Amino acid sequence: MPELPEVETVRRGLTALVKEAIIEKVDLPYPKAVTSDLKAFQQEPVGRTIEAIERRGKYLLFRLSGNETIVSHLRMEGQYSVEPKGSTPHKHTEVIFTLKDDRVLFYNDTRRFGRMTLVKTGDEMTQVSGLKDLGPEPTEETLSLDYMKEIFKKSKRLIKPFLLDQSNIAGLGNIYTDEVLWQTRIHPETTTDKISSQKIRELRENIINEIARATKHHGTTVHSFSNVFGEVGKFQNELDVYGRAGLPCRRCETPLKKIKVAQRGTTFCPKCQKKK
Numbered sequence: 313m314p315e316l317p318e319v320e321t322v323r324r325g326l327t328a329l330v331k332e333a334i335i336e337k338v339d340l341p342y343p344k345a346v347t348s349d350l351k352a353f354q355q356e357p358v359g360r361t362i363e364a365i366e367r368r369g370k371y372l373l374f375r376l377s378g379n380e381t382i383v384s385h386l387r388m389e390g391q392y393s394v395e396p397k398g399s400t401p402h403k404h405t406e407v408i409f410t411l412k413d414d415r416v417l418f419y420n421d422t423r424r425f426g427r428m429t430l431v432k433t434g435d436e437m438t439q440v441s442g443l444k445d446l447g448p449e450p451t452e453e454t455l456s457l458d459y460m461k462e463i464f465k466k467s468k469r470l471i472k473p474f475l476l477d478q479s480n481i482a483g484l485g486n487i488y489t490d491e492v493l494w495q496t497r498i499h500p501e502t503t504t505d506k507i508s509s510q511k512i513r514e515l516r517e518n519i520i521n522e523i524a525r526a527t528k529h530h531g532t533t534v535h536s537f538s539n540v541f542g543e544v545g546k547f548q549n550e551l552d553v554y555g556r557a558g559l560p561c562r563r564c565e566t567p568l569k570k571i572k573v574a575q576r577g578t579t580f581c582p583k584c585q586k587k588k
């Protein structure tokens with residue numbers, strides 16, 4: 313599942329390719345990909361310019377002229393590709409934006425979980441439930457230590473599902489959560505109220521740095537992620553725990569262990585990340 317660095321990589325690729333393009337036509341080979349009114353989704357964007365592609369958490373926001381916004385969530389395997397006009401849609405192409413400049417923007421999704429919604433710009437915060445409840449972006453400026461301490465104290469949940477919950481912090485998924493918990497030496501089943509202020513401080517720094525570093529490497533490719541240019545991410549080579557169960561910990565050489573925490577596969581070092 314694309315996490316913040318992967319979605320940001322897609323956003324940058326889309327910006328390079330289709331910013332300022334004008335939409336000529338919208339086709340929906342798989343109408344279920346669209347959750348808003350289908351007729352409006354096909355008619356409203358026509359003739360409008362893609363003025364910007366923004367991102368919030370794992371959501372992409374296509375800002376169109378005339379105050380229309382298309383919100384897109386890739387979920388498991390959603391992908392965009394830009395091809396010459398007349399290109400045959402892929403087997404899993406769900407939405408086709410024909411552009412005025414003789415290109416097409418395909419939205420492809422082998423798992424068919426990704427969703428798109430058309431809203432009036434500004435209404436996305438009230439009409440798209442996941443966006444409404446989204447926590448702060450994991451950056452130095454937006455994720456304050458005070459906020460972290462407050463939500464950690466209030467919740468008594470296990471740290472792993474707590475970090476995956478987008479309403480606490482936006483953008484983290486299974487990969488980066490396992491990485492930052494290993495870096496901070498926190499057992500994934502620790503309850504948040506048992507984590508010291510010092511550890512919260514370290515964890516915050518690790519989250520911010522890890523997301524920035526992964527974004528710089530164009531994200532992680534595990535199953536299928538590629539950017540709009542069809543290029544894979546490079547960060548999989550930098551991972552310390554995710555996908556390394558059974559292999560020696562890079563700090564202490566103890567074999568890494570994989571367990572389920574809140575139904576999610578979780579890899580950690582049983583020596584470095586002791587349960588409190």
Ligand SMILES: [Zn+2]
Binds near residue numbers: 561564581582
């Ligand atoms: Zn270790």
